[in-house]
Amino acid sequence: MSSVSGILPRAEGRWDRQWAIVGSGLASTIIPVSLIWDYSWESSIGVDRVWSPPHLATHLAVWLAAAVGLQCLLAGTLAQRRGEAVAGVSIGPFCAPAGAWVLLWAAALFEVVFPLDVWWQQAYGLGAGLWPPPQILKATSFLALQFGSLMLAACLPNPPGARGRWLNWNGGMVLALTAIMLGTATLPNSQHSAPFYKLCAAVFPLTLLMASAVGPGRWNATLAALAYLGMSAVMVWLLPLFPARPLTLPIHNPMDHLMPPQFPILLVAPAVAIDLVRRGAGRWAGIWKNEIGLALAAGLVFVAAFLPTQWRFAGFLLSPPADNWFFAGGGRHWPFFLKIDEARVMFWRGGDDALTWPALAVVFLLAAGSAFVGQQVGKFLRAWRR
């Protein structure tokens, strides 16, 4: 490993920064899009081949990320050999922005895990349970890819407005990927239970704080939440336009089009609250001048804004007025293979999973901890210039 060849104003770099930001941002977007598509495909068609179109889309995203990483690596290394100062980090004779290194690593991890994942599906199917090692490693590669994309967008120069928008957009895509990873735990039917709020408190403040800290404007978290909402809602509206029918059995819910995914979680309200807290951090420095104070405040406002909003929205989503193309609710859209009757419009997981005051305290602590971590990651990204 060698040291960095020098630090110059970022505008003087040689590689095509626009391409790097757009390409990596696109890869970061295609990942959650392909996963939502895959979910809809499995729920509507059922036949889950290795090279099904959604799987191919995931590969395309990874290859795109790899292409961006390689292009950055090539340009950076050549520039360094010409004796130019490059705003990147060097590993051996090669030089590239850190985000490009992370993109390459993420792409390599995914493609290495791919044959292992294929073998696992053939050897175990779903019998071994959810989150087997290949799935964990694939999720790691997706998160790394999105983080690399964020690093690239954070450090590379660009017209400030465009760069900021890409940072906000990438933050939204991280939110989308996180929501997908929570899986069926975030169904509207689970949104009156403590586990749902614990999960959300553990993961969303992290991303919102990170997005809020890394972006250039005042409403970074809000814009990221809107990006997540917009992309996910478009998938809700778009997918049912495509014809599809189950090719395997049992068919308990016949369908003739791709099943819409659930309507996205309303993260805009807590995002606005978090942006306001961050804006107020400077004004009321005496109250939360240290990071722990800010994290506690962010956790508090997250819970205060998120819980009542989502609680009421979940009730709406399960009600007949939500049974339309816009919200895809009303308890009508279920995978073809799932036999579900009146439970489709009920709230699940009462009893021990009910949202009690002690559970609410845990939700708050998780949110504060998550916010603290997100703040640190955001600080790192904001300061990172290579």
Next chain:
Amino acid sequence: MKNWRLIPMLMLLPFAVEAHVGSPNVFFEGRAGDYPVYAVVRPPAALPGAAQVSVRVDSAEARAVSLQPVEWRSGQQGSPQSIAAQRVMGETNLWSAEVWFLYPGSYSLQLQITGEKGDGHTTIPVNALAQQGQPLKPRLRVALILFAVLLAAGAILIVGAVANNGALGNASHRAMAIAALCLVMGAVAIAIRWRNMDAAYRDQWVQKPEPVNASVRVEAERAVLELQPAVQSATAASWAALVPEHGKLMHLFLVREPELNVFAHVHPFRTGAQRFTQELPALPAGDYQLYGDITFENGLGQTLVTRVRLPEPIGGALTPPPLVTNVSGEVICGVPSTAMTNRSEAGRDLEDSWHLDSGLKEVSTGRGRVTRLMGGYTLLFENAGAVIAGRETSLRFAVFGSDGREAPLQPYMGMPGHAAVRRADGSVFAHLHPAGSFSMAAQAAFLQKSDVATPTVAAAATPASNRVSFPYQFPKAGAYRIWVQVRVAGRVLTGAFDLEI
């Protein structure tokens, strides 16, 4: 995003039973309307997965073949549209198709053939059950380990480079050490998760015989075998819901080990919701491996596997009445002289049969391998030399009298013959019929639920012939013994062959 698919799987967990042992492929030989059909179904090793189906139609008039999978509980209403089989390139009468199953359970394939002879239908029952999958190939394992090391090194270098140049200050070595520690911890966590998931899968999902207890007691000068579930489980509770397979609730095979010189095919009576009893013939004392085939009313089949030590026989080992006296004294084939089906506690079925030899008396001839049957009959294994592992074939046999003339076969439990195949190590056991290895009881159960398909007629042999064949594929190489049972002149005869596949 596969969470959904797991929910119904968990509901099916108690029914992870095993039909046959180590031999999951289904063979079907029969007719669909006017079309003679030979089909092989290779269920997936893991679920969800695709079954590979090949259909050979011995008719030039067949134009198209299609398959519709039906799941037992959801019936045809819950089935997808028929899947058109594709004609195999270069073949004129062979079609293939891929049928996906999401969950373990009892399925049937509704086979439809269209052509100049009109439409023909038939039903092939299939049990889709999880099997122990293939291990990682050594090359892939080595490559993955190599890449994992490279990826770990890459991650450490990236972290080190970032720490050395960025906002974290000059903390390269410390950051690399922390990254390495995190990677090691992550690798350990993943390894533990892998091991635990594999153990849980083997324990809960991989098909294996239901533990069953076999005991022998002496009652009124009769040796009575009793079979009961060893543990109370959902599968054991389902013993109350069995359906007869060609007239018998259980087909029990006893094989004396290690000599394999005694073979019995008997049919215990159910004397309780979870108890079967069988009056044993006077088999020689020794250790016996037991295989009991049963079929549940939902079409799932199960082979019970257990062992039992038989005491010295009451009344002397195989001292048969005149009916079963062997002229040569080398091979004895026994059948009950009187049925005792009206006894409440134990009995013997009229179609029980057993066989004792003092060593295989096989000889090779120009026509194939020949083994001696009781009463001077001989059994010819016509294509013994052509059998190889992993390829389906029709095991063809012919029976001749002592004078060398063809000995016409009579129906034995409704068909020209029965066969049992066992690998030397016991890892494979299958009960075969001329119509294939599928469960006829399951077929009947599916037919009862559907009015589309029509029953199949076994076509491998006709009762007037001296020939019988069994479609089968030996799943792996090794030493096998195959017992073939036919009825000649009112007597059930059993012949045995040893095969090195």
